[in-house]
Amino acid sequence: MKIDRKIFHRWAAGLLLASALLLMGASGDPTGQRFDRLGHNLMCQCGCGQVLLECNHVGCSTSEEMRKEMKLAMARGDSDDAVLAGFVGKYGPTVLSAPTHTGFNRVAWIMPVVIFIAALGAVVLVVRAWKKRNPKDPTNSGGTSGGTPVEELDEFRRRAREETSL
């Protein structure tokens, strides 16, 4: 099935415009969202090992108390950082559900990104090196159609589709 390139571009442009218009009409529930976000940045200290808003201990008074503290801090007008710092001051650094972006904790965040970029870079370099090393090696082609240009391969596939009525 062929698609006219112009029609495709018009469609894509139309969809992007529609998305942009919808995005402009943004609205939300800042207080509820903030409570939820901060509550997921803290661990319950009752020993359940769970995020504050997800503590499942039956009748857990610790999580109830911590939630109240959080609501109070928010009502006082504390910033997100101040709310979290208050909890760290009271319960210690393990109250945070993820490492901070300071000191040695930065390493926790940086390493996966470094590994990700290094791995992707390595793959690209390896593929390029392979291509350079043996650009016309007939064994690279899988045997039967050595060195077949990509356009020709596409043509074979197109003909196969046509001959199978697709």
Add this chain to the structure above:
Amino acid sequence: MPQIGSFTLLLGLALSVYAFAAGLFAIVRNDDRLSETARRAGIAVFLAVTAASGILVYAAFSNDFSVAYILHHSNRALPGPYKFAALWSGQEGSLLFWCWLLAAYGLILRLRHKADTRLVAHASMIISAVQIFFLVLVNFAAHPFALVTGAVAADGNGLNPLLQYPEMVIHPPMLYLGYVGMTVPFCFALAALIMKYPGEKWIHITRRWTMVGWLFLTCGIFLGSYWAYRVLGWGGWWGWDPVENASLLPWLTGTAFLHSVMMQEKRGMMKVWNMWLIFSTFLLAIFGTFLTRSGVVSSVHAFAESNIGPYFVYFLALTFATCMFFYVRNRSHLESEHKLESLISRESSFLFNNVLLLVSAFAVLWGTLFPVLSEWVTGHKVTVGPPFFNKVNIPIALFLLLLTALGPLLAWRRTSTESLRKNFAIPAVIAVAVGVALVAMGYIKPWVDMSYFYSLMTIMLSVLVAATIGSEFIRGGLVIARHNDSNIFHGMYLLTRRNTRRYGGYIVHVGVIVTMIGFAGVAFYQNTEQELGFGDKMSIGPYTLVCRSYTQDDKPNYSSEWAILDIYKGGKQITTMYPEQRFYKASGQPATIVANRSTIMEDLYLVYTGKNPENGRPIIKAHLNPLVWWIWAGAHLILVGTIIALVPNMQAKRKKPSAGDGQARAPADETSESRAAVEAGGD
């Protein structure tokens, strides 16, 4: 009886040592008779370990509290199925269960030795070495038949209440079948490396065994999630707990192997990579077991802290050293026959898929171990919880979804960008249209929060994958339907039967996207908590909950209290739900029994969190969790797809020429079918 159990374990160890040593000498001396005795000793190990496991189960059923393990993990009132499950509920019993599963896998491997006698002899020797390690553990470090000192108690301490659920009867066996199952492909891969196995047969055997292990591991992981969801009562199904992460690590590397192995089978590439993926999968399965049982990381799921950690460290080091030794010695055997030709090809999509899966595995491992590292470096422990894992892994998962969509559109060797663009256009338009429709109808507001944006992206990419896979099925199904004069559905059925691996794999991908859509619902979870007296109401989403009554009961194993809640939607009563809380007498621990009403759109999930001590009224926590049903539906599809992929291909029958067709027609049909196979199947 415990003494007989101890004796059978020692016998099992002695037989394993013989199977290993005799197997080794038989290989060195090329002695077939000695090799046969090693094989039979390996089979006898199964009988010995089965007897030991049977004796421990018998001890549970006969309430033999002179056995310390039974005293700590069972009690008289415990229902039969849970007495059976006590076998894997504690450290010692679960290690014995591990031994039994390993012996069972070894039995199958040894019974099928005629597939390739020499390869199986090598693999059998390696599996005996692994068996020795686990039998040393249960004989000397974590003895399941250890006796209590002093007077024998009248009743046991009971099973942990969190384990007294039907899901827990099948979840650990499935998970262990997966963990232990990864030993078999490891044995075959190492065997092939040791003996410089000529040809590719070993990789086919290894792939099939990996799929079996992967199937069980997937099943175990999803059952664990289901258990966490239905039992723990926090409304979620994955908490990035170290023990959960430990099960994910070999799953990720196993998944990477199942993709990259196609490059080796198809084009003789990536042999070193595949070998190390299999080694890593096995090492991570053992490492996960070490994490769960050594107390290195704290987890709500972990076994009690014990002294078996160093055993695992030595075993891991020895295994790694063995793998490295044979790799260095025989690496010339693993040279690739072909090289990658283009970045836009099926091969490179597998390569990128592997990179993403391994980066994800690294991120999970890194996050799991970072608290230990942080304490070691700075002296302070930190928590690495869900926010870290979600932030790191969600973008990777989205990239993987994109590759899942692209993969079927890419040809082996090279694909032109023009061809890719042409094939990609319609699925991309469909995906974008669905995304815009979801935003336009107000279901998702991606600007409100990053999690909403991720949800939208997940759904759009899932639609993209569905569209590309759907087009593959439709195209191939149409060809076969036309050729066989049947309908498209029959055509798709035949297509799948003729290339089970490829189309089973596609069904697995469909399962993955259905599961991912379920994951996308997390952004919209909501909950509320309220004390409810007679006739009191609470609301969540479109539901109104009315407390009809609350009551309590007493049973031999536990006492319980629960609320009876009528559920209304749109002013009409749709059902009655019974959230419950139990108090187990033997262990003295409470547990929640969640009441859940699951529909395709959302789960109404009710937890009895306790009662007000002043007036006795129940406190109910209600969760409204959209799309959870999709997670379990996706899991079923993944399992079905994997089973289909394991079934051998059906050979295409040649169409008999009818009188009118004439003989000359047959070759044309055959050619057409061959082309169709290339076009639609081709693995």
